[in-house]
Amino acid sequence: MSAVGKRDTRKKKNAKAQSGEDVLIARYFKPIARHPGALGLIDDAALLGVPPGHELVLTADAIVGGVHFFNDDPADTVARKALRVNLSDLAAKGAKPAGFLLSLALPKGVGNSWLKAFARGLGADAKRFGCALLGGDTVYTPGPVMVSVTAIGTLPKGTMIRRTGAKVGDVVVVTGTIGDAALALRLRQDRGAAKRWALSAAMRKHLAGRYLVPEPRNALAEALRTHASGAMDVSDGLVGDLGKLCRASGVAASIEAVRVPLSGAARAALAAEPKLIDTILTGGDDFEVVASVPRGKLASLQAAARAAGVRLTEIGRVVTGKGVQFRASDGRAMTFAHGSFSHF
Amino acid sequence: MSAVGKRDTRKKKNAKAQSGEDVLIARYFKPIARHPGALGLIDDAALLGVPPGHELVLTADAIVGGVHFFNDDPADTVARKALRVNLSDLAAKGAKPAGFLLSLALPKGVGNSWLKAFARGLGADAKRFGCALLGGDTVYTPGPVMVSVTAIGTLPKGTMIRRTGAKVGDVVVVTGTIGDAALALRLRQDRGAAKRWALSAAMRKHLAGRYLVPEPRNALAEALRTHASGAMDVSDGLVGDLGKLCRASGVAASIEAVRVPLSGAARAALAAEPKLIDTILTGGDDFEVVASVPRGKLASLQAAARAAGVRLTEIGRVVTGKGVQFRASDGRAMTFAHGSFSHF
Numbered sequence: 001m002s003a004v005g006k007r008d009t010r011k012k013k014n015a016k017a018q019s020g021e022d023v024l025i026a027r028y029f030k031p032i033a034r035h036p037g038a039l040g041l042i043d044d045a046a047l048l049g050v051p052p053g054h055e056l057v058l059t060a061d062a063i064v065g066g067v068h069f070f071n072d073d074p075a076d077t078v079a080r081k082a083l084r085v086n087l088s089d090l091a092a093k094g095a096k097p098a099g100f101l102l103s104l105a106l107p108k109g110v111g112n113s114w115l116k117a118f119a120r121g122l123g124a125d126a127k128r129f130g131c132a133l134l135g136g137d138t139v140y141t142p143g144p145v146m147v148s149v150t151a152i153g154t155l156p157k158g159t160m161i162r163r164t165g166a167k168v169g170d171v172v173v174v175t176g177t178i179g180d181a182a183l184a185l186r187l188r189q190d191r192g193a194a195k196r197w198a199l200s201a202a203m204r205k206h207l208a209g210r211y212l213v214p215e216p217r218n219a220l221a222e223a224l225r226t227h228a229s230g231a232m233d234v235s236d237g238l239v240g241d242l243g244k245l246c247r248a249s250g251v252a253a254s255i256e257a258v259r260v261p262l263s264g265a266a267r268a269a270l271a272a273e274p275k276l277i278d279t280i281l282t283g284g285d286d287f288e289v290v291a292s293v294p295r296g297k298l299a300s301l302q303a304a305a306r307a308a309g310v311r312l313t314e315i316g317r318v319v320t321g322k323g324v325q326f327r328a329s330d331g332r333a334m335t336f337a338h339g340s341f342s343h344f
Numbered sequence: 345m346s347a348v349g350k351r352d353t354r355k356k357k358n359a360k361a362q363s364g365e366d367v368l369i370a371r372y373f374k375p376i377a378r379h380p381g382a383l384g385l386i387d388d389a390a391l392l393g394v395p396p397g398h399e400l401v402l403t404a405d406a407i408v409g410g411v412h413f414f415n416d417d418p419a420d421t422v423a424r425k426a427l428r429v430n431l432s433d434l435a436a437k438g439a440k441p442a443g444f445l446l447s448l449a450l451p452k453g454v455g456n457s458w459l460k461a462f463a464r465g466l467g468a469d470a471k472r473f474g475c476a477l478l479g480g481d482t483v484y485t486p487g488p489v490m491v492s493v494t495a496i497g498t499l500p501k502g503t504m505i506r507r508t509g510a511k512v513g514d515v516v517v518v519t520g521t522i523g524d525a526a527l528a529l530r531l532r533q534d535r536g537a538a539k540r541w542a543l544s545a546a547m548r549k550h551l552a553g554r555y556l557v558p559e560p561r562n563a564l565a566e567a568l569r570t571h572a573s574g575a576m577d578v579s580d581g582l583v584g585d586l587g588k589l590c591r592a593s594g595v596a597a598s599i600e601a602v603r604v605p606l607s608g609a610a611r612a613a614l615a616a617e618p619k620l621i622d623t624i625l626t627g628g629d630d631f632e633v634v635a636s637v638p639r640g641k642l643a644s645l646q647a648a649a650r651a652a653g654v655r656l657t658e659i660g661r662v663v664t665g666k667g668v669q670f671r672a673s674d675g676r677a678m679t680f681a682h683g684s685f686s687h688f
Binding site: 060103135146 | 488
């Protein structure tokens with residue numbers, strides 16, 4: 001498309017030459033678009049078949065520089081985070097990744113080394129999670145880098161795990177550990193925190209990594225699909241997201257805060273500064289899965305989680321009523337300054 | 345997700361309240377997400393089935409304020425343009441629209457009236473083109489508004505019109521008229537142009553409308569699919585885009601510039617300022633379809649175009665060699681300062 005401004009970015013070309021965007025795509029993105037339906041990224045659109053008896057699960061999530069990542073974060077981690085926050089949605093819905101489309105908005109001054117690292121990170125994760133780059137768009141922006149991904153998964157018809165399926169009596173489980181990314185963000189915003197929390201270098205590194213590159217639980221997707229009654233990924237904080245799950249299902253949940261799985265680093269920080277429990281439970285960026293599971297299916301799901309190498313922890317149960325109650329170890333109901341993260 | 349900055353945008357919430365993003369989605373986008381697979385936009389992902397024997401065509405295109413539209417353009421036209429530039433790709437590939445996902449990045453200060461108009465425009469076009477909102481994401485950005493759409497179409501397996509199918513001897517056709525949007529952009533950037541070109545108010549209005557809201561040729565998609573050997577949509581200028589089609593097909597094209605269909609307004613501007621032929625043929629933002637058609641199928645395609653109410657014009661032919669040659673009425677080969685628009 002033509003430009004309303006920035007005419008200086010328009011390079012002189014003749015009818016035979018490739019445009020700058022074409023060169024950028026051919027150099028950085030074509031090598032990672034290995035899916036046959038990507039058509040080598042030389043067509044206007046991609047092709048995707050769906051296995052008989054299956055349907056598609058579609059999700060779109062965007063990340064923006066200065067909002068969802070720091071503008072000086074390594075380009076490969078920016079790419080991986082952009083893809084993984086979408087893969088996390090597919091995992092929570094029980095879908096198998098099929099491919100993704102990328103819209104990449106780039107400000108002036110983003111150079112070849114940034115693009116090369118971005119494409120390297122993206123390609124590595126596309127391969128690792130079996131989610132190929134199918135197509136997309138690169139545009140100029142006077143704003144920060146924005147990476148918008150639409151991820152597509154498949155599953156047998158009618159088997160998607162909904163937010164609406166949680167039933168009274170179900171057990172509430174969560175994957176991985178909660179709060180690491182939110183604590184990492186605090187560490188980056190508050191120079192004194194690392195000292196106050198008395199974290200080791202290894203602990204700081206663990207937290208930082210969890211913020212930069214979340215670990216979507218796609219390895220557990222199929223087991224969740226056959227065991228969970230309801231699920232969603234935890235992106236805006238466990239308290240708020242579990243609240244959304246319960247609201248959609250017309251139920252409530254009672255959670256024992258002490259059972260919420262924490263990393264060693266998070267436990268250390270919490271011991272030094274107990275009020276961090278608020279950050280841990282409501283900060284977000286976890287990209288773990290919270291699910292409701294009929295009690296009779298819990299042991300089988302736990303076995304599947306062990307086999308997949310994914311930590312899975314029972315943290316409470318689904319009850320009648322409205323809302324989510326987190327109980328401290330002394331039994332009192334906890335309150336939070338921020339129930340769920342929102343930019344609006 | 346949590347924020348790296350702008351903590352002031354974080355509103356205090358309790359575990360029972362909906363987040364600001366949820367309210368925004370429920371108020372503005374849920375009413376236009378009528379597809380059952382959108383699940384009322386309350387889940388993490390959408391569901392889409394594919395008819396037996398069919399496959400999906402996927403395309404993603406983003407538009408950015410200050411780059412692809414003016415920041416003071418009406419919100420409803422911004423929404424419609426964002427959807428239509430994607431619908432245009434589906435039309436050129438011969439696919440039937442099935443639905444779309446939206447990633448919307450909003451700066452501070454975008455108010456309810458803007459969002460209401462945006463959703464109204466989006467909803468009207470989603471209905472008109474049978475392309476339902478399936479899901480998406482809204483994020484905060486310190487940059488301009490960015491609207492990123494992934495559109496999904498379906499067609500019988502193996503029937504997508506490729507860029508690679510043009511054959512020597514085929515006729516080159518183009519839909520609608522060329523150059524209107526590029527001239528409209530010039531009018532907005534050059535206050536003196538309207539006077540120099542001696543355009544009537546109706547002509548200026550016609551051009552302005554063509555820039556704000558393109559007219560994707562989805563009504564002709566099925567006929568193109570059964571008649572065209574190769575096609576793409578014209579977004580970066582007829583000269584450059586036809587060049588891409590020819591390069592992908594390993595052929596060349598010979599075009600008679602005088603046959604390129606122009607609106608009355610474009611003809612008037614061109615008469616006043618003959619060098620505008622460069623803007624018309626290379627400016628872009630046309631969102632028409634350029635296609636190669638076997639000569640034996642041309643009459644049938646023209647009949648289908650008449651039935652669909654879409655103007656279809658033969659402008660030249662596919663020949664051996666490389667590149668695209670536009671010939672002036674005196675037979676000389678034309679040269680262009682800009683072969684194809686690119687921001688990079």
